[in-house]
Amino acid sequence: MTNNLTRRDWLIGGSALAGTMLVSKMAAAQTVPAANLNPTPENPIRAGFNENVYGHSLKAKKVMVKAAETAHLYDFFGQRVLNKVISEMENLPGDHIAIENGSTPFLEKAAFACAIKQGKVLTSNPTYSSTPGTAKQLGLEVIAVPVDEDMGIDLEAMRAAMTDEVKLVYLCNPNNPIPSIIEKNALREFCIEMSKRALVLIDEAYYEYVDNPDFASMKDLVTDYPNIIICRTASKIHGFAGVRIGFAFAHPDTLRLITGPFNLSLSNVAVAGAIESYQDIEYQNFIKQKNRESMDILENMFEELGVRYVKSNSNFAFFDAGRPSTEVAEALKERGILSGRPFPPFTNWVRMSTVKPEEMQYVVDVYKQLFA
Amino acid sequence: MTTNLTRRQWLAGTTTAAASSLLLSGVKASAQTFMAPNVNPTAENPIRAHLNENTYGQSLKARKAIADAADDAHKYAFEDIFKLIGLMAKLQDIPKEYVGIGAGSTEFLEKAAVFNALDGGDLLLPTPTYGDIGRFSRALGSNLIEVPVGDDMAINLEAMRRAMTKNVKLIYLCNPNNPIPTIIEKNALKEFCNEFSPQATILIDEAYFEYVDNPNYESMIGLVKENKNIIVTRTASKIHAFAGTRIGVCFAHPDIIKRMFSLFANTLNLSAMRGAYASYQDFEYQNFLKQKNKECQKIIYKMLDDMGLEYKESNANFLFFNAGRPSSEVAETMKKHHILTGREFKPFTNWVRLSLSKPEEMQLFADIYKREFG
Numbered sequence: 023m024t025n026n027l028t029r030r031d032w033l034i035g036g037s038a039l040a041g042t043m044l045v046s047k048m049a050a051a052q053t054v055p056a057a058n059l060n061p062t063p064e065n066p067i068r069a070g071f072n073e074n075v076y077g078h079s080l081k082a083k084k085v086m087v088k089a090a091e092t093a094h095l096y097d098f099f100g101q102r103v104l105n106k107v108i109s110e111m112e113n114l115p116g117d118h119i120a121i122e123n124g125s126t127p128f129l130e131k132a133a134f135a136c137a138i139k140q141g142k143v144l145t146s147n148p149t150y151s152s153t154p155g156t157a158k159q160l161g162l163e164v165i166a167v168p169v170d171e172d173m174g175i176d177l178e179a180m181r182a183a184m185t186d187e188v189k190l191v192y193l194c195n196p197n198n199p200i201p202s203i204i205e206k207n208a209l210r211e212f213c214i215e216m217s218k219r220a221l222v223l224i225d226e227a228y229y230e231y232v233d234n235p236d237f238a239s240m241k242d243l244v245t246d247y248p249n250i251i252i253c254r255t256a257s258k259i260h261g262f263a264g265v266r267i268g269f270a271f272a273h274p275d276t277l278r279l280i281t282g283p284f285n286l287s288l289s290n291v292a293v294a295g296a297i298e299s300y301q302d303i304e305y306q307n308f309i310k311q312k313n314r315e316s317m318d319i320l321e322n323m324f325e326e327l328g329v330r331y332v333k334s335n336s337n338f339a340f341f342d343a344g345r346p347s348t349e350v351a352e353a354l355k356e357r358g359i360l361s362g363r364p365f366p367p368f369t370n371w372v373r374m375s376t377v378k379p380e381e382m383q384y385v386v387d388v389y390k391q392l393f394a
Numbered sequence: 395m396t397t398n399l400t401r402r403q404w405l406a407g408t409t410t411a412a413a414s415s416l417l418l419s420g421v422k423a424s425a426q427t428f429m430a431p432n433v434n435p436t437a438e439n440p441i442r443a444h445l446n447e448n449t450y451g452q453s454l455k456a457r458k459a460i461a462d463a464a465d466d467a468h469k470y471a472f473e474d475i476f477k478l479i480g481l482m483a484k485l486q487d488i489p490k491e492y493v494g495i496g497a498g499s500t501e502f503l504e505k506a507a508v509f510n511a512l513d514g515g516d517l518l519l520p521t522p523t524y525g526d527i528g529r530f531s532r533a534l535g536s537n538l539i540e541v542p543v544g545d546d547m548a549i550n551l552e553a554m555r556r557a558m559t560k561n562v563k564l565i566y567l568c569n570p571n572n573p574i575p576t577i578i579e580k581n582a583l584k585e586f587c588n589e590f591s592p593q594a595t596i597l598i599d600e601a602y603f604e605y606v607d608n609p610n611y612e613s614m615i616g617l618v619k620e621n622k623n624i625i626v627t628r629t630a631s632k633i634h635a636f637a638g639t640r641i642g643v644c645f646a647h648p649d650i651i652k653r654m655f656s657l658f659a660n661t662l663n664l665s666a667m668r669g670a671y672a673s674y675q676d677f678e679y680q681n682f683l684k685q686k687n688k689e690c691q692k693i694i695y696k697m698l699d700d701m702g703l704e705y706k707e708s709n710a711n712f713l714f715f716n717a718g719r720p721s722s723e724v725a726e727t728m729k730k731h732h733i734l735t736g737r738e739f740k741p742f743t744n745w746v747r748l749s750l751s752k753p754e755e756m757q758l759f760a761d762i763y764k765r766e767f768g
Contacts, residue, residue, distance in 0.1 A: 073469055073470065083464065093452065093636070094448055094451040094638060096638060257470075262468070264463075266662065290638035291638075
């Protein structure tokens with residue numbers, strides 16, 4: 023089930039030709055999956071996992087089909103090309119970049135590296151659970167510092183909680199499930215200070231969606247501070263959740279702690295697709311614009327209903343439903359809409375991923391019917 | 395570059411239509427397509443006999459499943475993992491709690507090395523063998539105890555037994571081994587596993603399992619159900635041709651599986667899982683490849699016998715033979731003819747690892763090799 027969109031539609035951000043305001047000489051037809059306006063439990067609107075429901079860039083899709091023809095062979099060359107693309111885009115030396123099957127392997131291995139040093143993990147709560155969850159599984163103590171009253175990551179409280187036993191500091195920026203960011207200057211200072219005592223991992227999974235002057239990637243720190251690791255993923259704006267490509271930026275000695283001696287684990291198809299997708303800026307802009315449209319639809323509803331929410335820097339919203347999020351999830355699920363799981367201690371708050379604007383409007387209509 | 399083959403041709407084991415009709419009547423003869431032999435190799439398109447790949451490519455059924463998955467690949471693949479785990483459990487007759495899926499077996503080897511490093515243990519392993527777990531353990535600072543293969547070039551369990559210490563918390567055995575395609579005799583291996591698993595985790599890497607046709611061989615998967623400390627790993631990189639697609643399977647006690655796959659295994663490629671789901675059920679294709687592999691073996695054995703060169707009978711999709719000259723010299727010479735052969739494996743620097751690609755390509759290798767070195 024697909025829908026044809028012209029490049030013009032992308033640029034104006036509407037799917038109806040009627041609204042064309044810009045004239046593009048290069049109007050290339052693009053195809054994206056159609057909005058799901060008749061969701062069922064079997065074919066739900068997926069607003070639960072912070073995915074990119076538009077799928078891959080067409081350019082990526084095309085090369086992935088071609089790459090499937092060599093998917094029976096080991097391919098080390100593609101990884102080098104992808105490394106070079108990212109190295110040039112991020113202005114980082116190639117030996118400071120590692121590639122994996124999404125960022126999960128890095129997040130897990132950072133916990134392993136901490137465990138080998140028998141250290142503790144310092145992080146915020148709530149946050150993305152891969153690193154702290156793996157650490158707990160390994161029997162490590164995790165110091166999880168609650169977010170502040172504004173629901174932002176509380177660097178001051180984390181600083182106060184820091185001890186010499188902490189060997190890994192994990193920050194997700196923008197955070198998840200709360201789509202807040204950490205102010206860039208405060209974060210920079212914190213990273214430099216903590217990196218003298220521990221590994222500092224900044225998970226920038228949602229980096230591409232941020233449109234906030236107070237945000238900055240910490241990637242430029244990795245060339246000067248060997249204890250700082252930045253993680254990125256293609257799972258979000260690139261639509262690679264089920265394809266699996268992620269990056270770590272760090273000093274080569276630090277990368278050795280979180281990657282194997284050579285990476286045999288990558289899919290040729292995924293690597294080829296990522297090479298195209300990261301260079302398809304037009305597609306990324308399209309997704310950002312669609313995300314903004316959907317977020318506006320959600321935030322308008324929050325304002326209208328007088329619901330408390332955190333301004334989003336990401337592809338998901340976090341709002342206070344005034345009732346258990348499980349109750350919301352169940353009611354929506356019956357109507358074919360998946361929303362986020364509970365995130366203690368914010369059990370009355372719902373994490374809602376943006377979907378296509380048409381789907382978002384549908385979600386809002388259903389939500390209002392149910393709970394307004 | 396592909397060629398059309400009918401089901402009959404598969405079963406008859408030949409690519410020429412003329413020879414195919416006599417042996418079996420293919421009632422359900424379905425056309426199949428796969429990579430044509432490369433009998434005019436060039437520098438850009440060499441014969442790949444160096445990485446133990448399956449150069450026939452993937453089963454058509456797998457390729458279709460992979461192509462069909464493209465529209466779902468932007469989604470996290472939670473359900474597909476359970477589906478594939480369920481299939482593996484069924485095929486191996488083991489409860490699904492004993493099954494883990496990874497992006498190739500590399501992931502399991504690395505994680506086993508990590509857990510060993512966490513436990514502060516040494517790694518006991520034969521040499522030469524597949525290098526992944528050893529390299530990763532070294533990078534983590536673990537101590538390695540490497541036991542040379544015996545005079546018969548097989549993994550020497552007796553010597554490994556003698557080399558065992560109480561500091562060893564992980565034992566790695568690749569069976570069939572690589573780069574030497576020997577197997578470990580099944581009863582001796584079982585005894586070894588039962589003897590040492592109380593004190594160390596034993597990881598049996600069965601990457602080449604599907605190619606073995608030897609009554610002395612047995613997978614140790616049966617031990618996994620009874621024994622808490624045995625890990626058996628398999629990969630789709632070989633007979634399933636998933637080297638660049640990445641699916642591996644691991645069988646172990648649920649406690650080990652939980653430790654390895656901590657929270658959620660969302661490192662997996664959705665189309666790879668759908669492809670594997672189809673490929674592992676396509677027995678016809680696997681049988682075809684086993685047959686082609688045997689044909690390749692025969693061609694190279696004949697060459698080696700004709701030339702009087704020493705070799706080990708192969709239990710895998712590669713051969714290991716004594717060229718009587720540095721393998722690097724063989725590799726260089728063959729590379730000029732656009733045939734890639736295995737890298738050097740110390741201390742067997744005069745031995746060549748040759749991956750068995752396709753019979754036609756192996757014949758070309760044999761012809762050129764005889765010309766160059768005969």
